[in-house]
Amino acid sequence: MARYIMKRLTAAIVTLLIIISVVFILVRQMPIEGYFDNFDKLDANIVRARLVQMGLTDPLFTQLKRFLGNLARGDLGTSARYSVGVPIRKILLTKIPVSLQLGLSSMALSLLLGVPLGVAMARSQTRYKARLWDAVGTVFIVFINAVPAAVYHIYLQAFGSRALNTSMLFSREQPLTWVLPILSMSLGSTAYYAMWLRRYMVDELNKDYVALAQAKGVTNQKVLARHVFRNAFVPMIQYLPTSLLYTVSGSIYVESLYSIPGMGGLLVDVIRRQDNPMVQILVIIYSCIGVVGLLLGDMLMVAIDPRISFAKKAGAR
Amino acid sequence: MIRLRTVVARKLEDAPVGTLVEAIPPRDPRLFEEQPFDRSNAERIGYSNYSYWGSALRAFLRRPVAVALLCVLAALIAFTFIQPLLPGQYPATLIINHPLTKRQLSSVPPTLSTALAKAPAGTPLIARPYNDPEWAAVTNLVGVIQRRVKFTVVEYAGGWLRVSSGGAEGWVANDFTNKLKLPGDPSDVPYDAQSNFPVNMFLSPNDYTNAGNELFARRADLEMDASGESAVTIRETQLRILPYQNGFWFGTNLIGQDLWALVWSGTRTSLFIGFMVALVEAGIGILMGIVWGYVRRLDRILTEIYNVLDNIPTTIVLILVSYIMRPSVRTLIFAMCLTTWVGMARFIRNQIVIIRDRDYNLASRCLGAPLPRVIVRNLLPYLVSVIMLRMALAIPGAIGSEVFITYIGLGLPVSVPSLGNLINEGRKLLSTSQSYQLVFPTIVLSIITISFYMIGNAFADSADPKNHR
Numbered sequence: 096m097a098r099y100i101m102k103r104l105t106a107a108i109v110t111l112l113i114i115i116s117v118v119f120i121l122v123r124q125m126p127i128e129g130y131f132d133n134f135d136k137l138d139a140n141i142v143r144a145r146l147v148q149m150g151l152t153d154p155l156f157t158q159l160k161r162f163l164g165n166l167a168r169g170d171l172g173t174s175a176r177y178s179v180g181v182p183i184r185k186i187l188l189t190k191i192p193v194s195l196q197l198g199l200s201s202m203a204l205s206l207l208l209g210v211p212l213g214v215a216m217a218r219s220q221t222r223y224k225a226r227l228w229d230a231v232g233t234v235f236i237v238f239i240n241a242v243p244a245a246v247y248h249i250y251l252q253a254f255g256s257r258a259l260n261t262s263m264l265f266s267r268e269q270p271l272t273w274v275l276p277i278l279s280m281s282l283g284s285t286a287y288y289a290m291w292l293r294r295y296m297v298d299e300l301n302k303d304y305v306a307l308a309q310a311k312g313v314t315n316q317k318v319l320a321r322h323v324f325r326n327a328f329v330p331m332i333q334y335l336p337t338s339l340l341y342t343v344s345g346s347i348y349v350e351s352l353y354s355i356p357g358m359g360g361l362l363v364d365v366i367r368r369q370d371n372p373m374v375q376i377l378v379i380i381y382s383c384i385g386v387v388g389l390l391l392g393d394m395l396m397v398a399i400d401p402r403i404s405f406a407k408k409a410g411a412r
Numbered sequence: 413m414i415r416l417r418t419v420v421a422r423k424l425e426d427a428p429v430g431t432l433v434e435a436i437p438p439r440d441p442r443l444f445e446e447q448p449f450d451r452s453n454a455e456r457i458g459y460s461n462y463s464y465w466g467s468a469l470r471a472f473l474r475r476p477v478a479v480a481l482l483c484v485l486a487a488l489i490a491f492t493f494i495q496p497l498l499p500g501q502y503p504a505t506l507i508i509n510h511p512l513t514k515r516q517l518s519s520v521p522p523t524l525s526t527a528l529a530k531a532p533a534g535t536p537l538i539a540r541p542y543n544d545p546e547w548a549a550v551t552n553l554v555g556v557i558q559r560r561v562k563f564t565v566v567e568y569a570g571g572w573l574r575v576s577s578g579g580a581e582g583w584v585a586n587d588f589t590n591k592l593k594l595p596g597d598p599s600d601v602p603y604d605a606q607s608n609f610p611v612n613m614f615l616s617p618n619d620y621t622n623a624g625n626e627l628f629a630r631r632a633d634l635e636m637d638a639s640g641e642s643a644v645t646i647r648e649t650q651l652r653i654l655p656y657q658n659g660f661w662f663g664t665n666l667i668g669q670d671l672w673a674l675v676w677s678g679t680r681t682s683l684f685i686g687f688m689v690a691l692v693e694a695g696i697g698i699l700m701g702i703v704w705g706y707v708r709r710l711d712r713i714l715t716e717i718y719n720v721l722d723n724i725p726t727t728i729v730l731i732l733v734s735y736i737m738r739p740s741v742r743t744l745i746f747a748m749c750l751t752t753w754v755g756m757a758r759f760i761r762n763q764i765v766i767i768r769d770r771d772y773n774l775a776s777r778c779l780g781a782p783l784p785r786v787i788v789r790n791l792l793p794y795l796v797s798v799i800m801l802r803m804a805l806a807i808p809g810a811i812g813s814e815v816f817i818t819y820i821g822l823g824l825p826v827s828v829p830s831l832g833n834l835i836n837e838g839r840k841l842l843s844t845s846q847s848y849q850l851v852f853p854t855i856v857l858s859i860i861t862i863s864f865y866m867i868g869n870a871f872a873d874s875a876d877p878k879n880h881r
């Protein structure tokens with residue numbers, strides 16, 4: 096177990112190093128306008144002097160080494176165009192709490208909606224009266240999965256704000272304006288939880304131990320709650336850390352749509368303003384979140400599911 | 413080969429169990445003979461009246477919703493190619509101007525024809541100079557009474573007032589925008605009035621203009637007077653916003669382009685992106701998956717590469733690549749293909765690792781079946797369902813990504829119509845009366861994505877041999 100974790104950690108760190116290097120090298124290929132807020136007005140000599148000052152004329156490898164060193168010390172650099180000269184860390188520190196708040200709420204909401212929906216859909220497999228839930232859930236899941244998120248968020252924003260009689264944009268002071276972004280962000284995960292929980296539960300329902308439990312006289316309710324649900328939820332746990340971490344960064348699209356001052360909206364902003372240093376850092380942060388989320392998910396699985404043993408898996412092929 | 417089996421069987425019957433190993437003599441050339449691969453024998457043994465593709469098709473046809481959506485989708489895709497060939501279509505990127513004012517015909521609501529109004533026979537109209545043998549430019553706008561200029565109401569007819577002002581006489585709409593000040597008994601004409609806003613004065617109690625612009629009517633329907641400055645309709649006449657018949661079925665957008673043509677042109681672009689992404693994903697994914705699964709020496713390296721690539725969120729790769737490269741269709745396809753093939757390759761690899769050493773494959777190989785035959789007959793049927801599902805889902809995924817990337821501002825330039833562009837432009841108008849500029853593209857987009865999703869799932873289920881009856 097400890098060896099497995101060590102192995103995964105090393106792999107994750109190597110992966111991160113590769114990702115950071117690749118992103119860094121790629122962003123160096125961008126036009127140099129992205130390092131100045133008033134490029135058009137600058138003299139060519141000044142531009143060259145500033146580039147030298149920022150160390151952008153050094154060999155790529157020297158730059159990369161310096162960048163990695165700065166990252167290790169927690170120095171994320173300064174913004175070039177978004178808000179000139181401000182350390183990126185300072186900007187992020189104001190953005191993360193907002194995203195965290197909204198993201199956690201949306202995650203809680205999607206669990207609250209998705210898990211009962213999945214259970215209801217799975218239950219309607221056993222009881223023929225409750226077929227309605229399966230139909231409703233299927234339509235919902237197909238809709239959310241098939242229609243691009245970019246489209247239904249727009250409509251939810253427009254019609255939702257009209258129905259709730261609130262502003263289309265997010266405002267920290269008005270709690271009512273929080274409802275729609277949180278709902279928007281949770282829809283995708285809700286469908287995800289419902290779809291997979293239903294599938295895993297139906298798989299479990301077809302297993303022999305369920306038949307045995309029913310033969311013993313255990314009520315359907317208890318079979319579902321004690322056996323089927325618990326076993327079916329284990330594979331879902333793997334997804335939780337990733338979705339938790341993505342809440343920190345917020346949904347890029349939704350935050351930008353409602354102009355929420357969070358990380359996701361920030362990424363769209365700095366891309367539109369072509370702020371190279373900030374795009375670079377944000378892309379790296381998002382990739383880190385992906386890596387760390389998968390790592391935590393796997394570890395949580397090992398910790399929770401006794402059936403998974405990695406000692407065997409290491410040798411097996 | 414058949415002889416081999418009988419020999420071994422006889423040996424097993426004859427010999428006592430303990431001596432079995434010794435009992436098999438060294439290879440006796442009289443008993444064994446080399447059998448080359450024989451195609452006809454292979455067919456004879458392999459024959460059954462089970463046909464994989466036939467069964468897959470039958471299973472698919474049992475799903476009415478999927479079949480219906482497949483028809484809809486096929487018709488829609490066919491139509492995107494037929495549409496530019498139909499008569500009377502506007503080119504997608506053409507900005508349509510009013511022939512007289514040269515202003516863009518922006519935000520014309522959806523209409524089936526260009527006819528804006530119908531004038532009954534005998535309607536007097538003012539003709540404007542417009543040089544066309546078939547069409548005449550007409551209006552019934554006499555002039556504009558400037559704000560706070562006194563005019564005399566000659567006749568009161570509810571919604572319309574006949575007024576005379578500065579020697580000219582005409583009809584004025586009496587609505588709240590004019591804020592006409594009326595005395596206590598309006599039917600007591602004539603009386604003086606004035607408006608706080610400029611008021612349009614028309615020749616008849618009807619507004620036959622398009623926001624003040626001239627409309628067009630067939631010369632055959634009009635009787636022009638000698639000077640060519642005024643005309644009377646001979647019969648009921650269609651007054652059109654443009655001197656041709658073809659209407660804007662989906663309206664026009666803010667800069668006066670025909671949304672109908674734009675939507676279909678955009679659908680072509682988006683479908684092209686989707687299909688290319690799906691094809692590249694399938695091509696690279698299958699190739700890499702087969703190499704990964706079959707070449708054991710590469711397994712470690714490819715697995716490590718997979719672990720790195722799979723960790724990076726697809727959206728982030730998409731954003732980064734689009735940020736670095738110049739926006740174009742090729743960039744988008746490249747950015748989307750860069751990581752998606754990894755998932756496909758892993759699926760194929762896992763399937764191949766599972767299937768390749770199963771007994772029936774071992775048997776096939778022992779019997780000398782060539783590798784292409786093993787792949788096509790033994791492996792492919794197990795892979796087809798996954799490949800088709802992933803391809804079918806890649807298309808709506810790519811279309812959705814395009815919409816997202818366009819929203820961020822890294823998508824295609826506006827000169828290349830795409831569903832992403834149209835939705836991004838229409839997004840800003842959703843709360844206005846021009847919301848049709850968002851609704852039409854999203855309807856087409858949703859039909860496409862939902863159809864692909866449902867068909868892909870249905871086909872994956874029916875291609876899976878486990879579901880064959």
